[in-house]
Amino acid sequence: MLENNLLHYRIREILSTNILKVHPHTHISEAIEKMLYENVPEVLVMDNFSEKGSLKGILTLTDISRIKKENIPLERPVGDFLQESVLSIDIDELVSRAREMLIENRIGRLPVTEEGKIVGIIRSDNLRDNYYMKLESINRQYKQIIHHMHEAVTVTDAQGYILVWNKNAEKLYDMKSEDLLYQKLEDFFPNALTLSVLKEKKPIENVYHSPKPNYYVIISALPVFIDGEFLGVVATERDVTEYTNLSLKLENANSEINLLREEVKKITTGVFSLGHIQGRNPKMQEKIQLAKHVSHTDTSVLITGESGTGKEVLSIAIHENSGRTGLFVPVNCSAIPYALFESEFFGYVGGAFTGALKGGKPGLVELANNGTLFLDEIGDLPIEAQAKLLRVLQEKKVVRVGSSKPIDVDIRIISATNRNLKELVQKGCFREDLYYRLNVVEIELPPLRERKEDIILLFNHFLKEVCRKNKISISHVEKDVFNIMLKYSWKGNIRELKNTVEYMVVVSQKGILNVDLIPQYILDSITEEKTVNKTQMNLEETMKRSEADLIKKAMADAKGNKAKAAKLLNIPRSTLYYKLKLYSMDKSVQ
Incomplete structure (x- = not known):
């Protein structure tokens, strides 16, 4: 159904106008430089x-690669x-027709015409990217539909x-999706x-069933076949006991919908995401x-990378996807002085030291019980503090300052540096045992x-986020903005x-x-x-001129004898012939 929806679009809806x-x-x-x-x-x-100009042919990066391999002069x-007899397609044709032409002719692009004029191009990337965007939209719709x-x-x-x-299944059986997904149904x-x-x-179909006391449902379970292949079973259970519950609000979806998983895997440039992390790279x-x-494990994770x-x-x-019921407690290890380390990390009891709160205070480790303790800038933690932290991680117990009573803690550690x-x-x-x-x-x-x-994916994500936060509407982003974002x-x-997106949005007008x-x-x-690139180009031109001058002098000293000139230059005679032709000196130099 998704494929049919996309392929019934018109070319004008998905073509790229970025042509050269x-x-x-x-x-x-x-041509290479412009591309x-x-x-x-x-x-x-052309x-x-x-407007009356006609298309003579096309030259692709693949063609240029072949040209360079054959050492053909780039001048x-x-x-x-160029490739002549290039196929093109009208802007009002269906996307399905473009797809057929690309597959049948084993090509990666089709120039798009309108009233005989070239107005854009459709590439296989256009089809693939638009297919994924439609897939992502339908995936979001399915999540909302199924959970509601x-x-x-x-x-x-x-x-x-x-x-x-789904949510009503959780309510009916009092079992959370995160405890059941990817598990065998018969085990439960x-x-x-x-x-x-x-x-x-x-x-x-329509079997009367009582899954728990004083609760009755009508259940239907249907096999799912696609192209003759059995893929699984869809079961629905309709509550016939208490219709007043239909007005209850459903909580935000927090379980992954997997109906389209196999389709997503086929999209090689699709967006993978986890929470607010996403990427095509x-x-x-x-x-x-x-x-x-x-x-979903309790394994310690170390996240590294540039600031x-x-x-x-x-x-x-990772914490939000873990199913842990406790808090996510972030700690900047570089901002806590060693003198305050124990009281901040492990807490203290009332009267433990001058200035201590009367009722005491739980430490960061204790606050993260049943949750996640995030140790940011872990590499800046003083080595004296590292030993004390390691002991807590090994024993899974914490003792507040001024107390001798250990407190059991169940924490998941994620570090970053x-x-x-x-x-x-x-x-x-840094302690080796703590590192491991x-x-x-x-x-x-x-x-x-x-x-x-x-870059563009994140740009658009931040654009929506900043616009929503500041209640600003952005209707258009010029193409050159994206070009610069990609080059920086x-x-x-x-x-x-x-920060750049936020700055541009808040100072934008119209x-x-x-x-x-x-x-x-x-x-x-x-x-x-x-400027650096231009300087490099000037350097190449200077070297060519110097080489040409040396060849001209050698030919003059050899009185036009190419064999002697090649010997003076200490290069093979065939190389000299090539250079003379390259610099158009084969006839001018005698």
């Missing part, structure tokens, strides 16, 4: 750029190497593992009607998946400059990007974000990079 046109006589090197600058994977070769015109249904809804796969357990309900459907693969997807995997990469946000997401703890261990600044206690699973977050795929190096990582709103230091940085 060049003349046939444009040098290959110039890199505009961040497009191909150039359209006989002229007027050659693109018209000598009056019936208790459960879904099991073909092996009997529970995939969906050995007489469930769903088990019969799993075995016989035949539906059971493959490295980031691996980190998110690892965080999801370990979140601003989102270490605390990831730690909160931008320092190299291994080096600190080698230098004797904390670093059971390490999650290293990549810097934003290595997550180019996620983001030394401050995600934190810097978020609901538009343009280049003029970008902080000047970012624009200056981009300009410096361009």
Whole structure:
């Protein structure tokens, strides 16, 4: 159904207008430079750029790669190497037609025309990205629909593992979804009607059932087949006892809907998410998946990475996804003086020291009981304090200052640092036994400059967040803003990007974000990079001129004898012939 919805869109709804046109006589090197600058994977070769101009052909990055492998001079015109007879498609055609043409002709793009004029291009990436966005939208809709249904809804796969357990199912059986998801149904309900459907693969409908005293439901369990393959069972249980409960508000969805899991896996550039952490970048997807995997365990996690990469946000997401009932207690280890370490971490009883509260005070460890203690900047914790912390982690007991009575604690430890703890261990600044206690699973977050795929995704996420927070509406973001966001190096990582978005939104006018709103230091940085690139180009030109002058002098000293000139230059004769031709000196030099 999702695929049909997308493929019935018109081309004009998903095409990309980010196209690059060049003349046939444009040098290959110039085309490469423009493609890199505009961040497009191909150039359209036109006989002229007027409305009557016609498409002569196309040159892609793949073609350029082949040209470079064959050592073809990049000063050659693109018209000598373009792909002719390029297929195109009208802007009002269906997306399904574009998909057919891409597959049948084994190509990755189609120029889009309107009244004979090139107006854009549709690439396989367009189809894939729009497919995922539609998939994500439907996934959100399914979550809300299933959790707001009056019936208790459960879904099991073909092996009997529970995939969906909605809010009314939780209420009916007084069992939380986080305790049941991905578990065998028969382990909890050995007489469930769903088990019969799993075995016989035949539906059971409208069966009167009493799951608990004074509570009655009508249950239906139906096998699910797609293309003849048995995928599992969907069961619904409708309350026929007390309809007044229908007005109760449902809590926010906190369990994962897995109906579309297999479809999501097919989208290689899809957005993986955990809490507020999300990303298309493959490295980031691996980190998110690892965080999801370990979140339901009590394993200690060490999160490393540069400042601003989102270490605390990831730690909160792991806690929220863990199902632990206690608090998430963050601690900045670099901000607590050693003199206050024990009283802050372990708490104290009344009268333990001068200035102590009369009733005493629980420490941070005690506050995190049944929850998560987040140790930020763990590398800055004084080594004297490390031994005391290690003892608490090993014994799972804490003793308040001024007391001798141990208090049992059940805490999950997540640590974070931008320092190299291994080096600190080698230098004797960090205890090796504490390091291995904390670093059971390490999650290293990549810097934003290595997550180019996620910059625009995060930009849009922060844009919505800032607009909602400040009650500001932004209707349009100019394309050049995104181009600059992608070119900037983001030394401050995600934190810097978020601050930049917030600044642009609060100083914007008329609901538009343009280049003029970008902080000047970012624009200056981009300009410096361009200057460096230009200097490098001038260096190449200078070296070529010097080489040409040397060859000309050698030919003059050899009185035109190429064999002698090659010997003077200490290069093979074939290389000299190539250079003479390259610098157009094969006839001019005698």
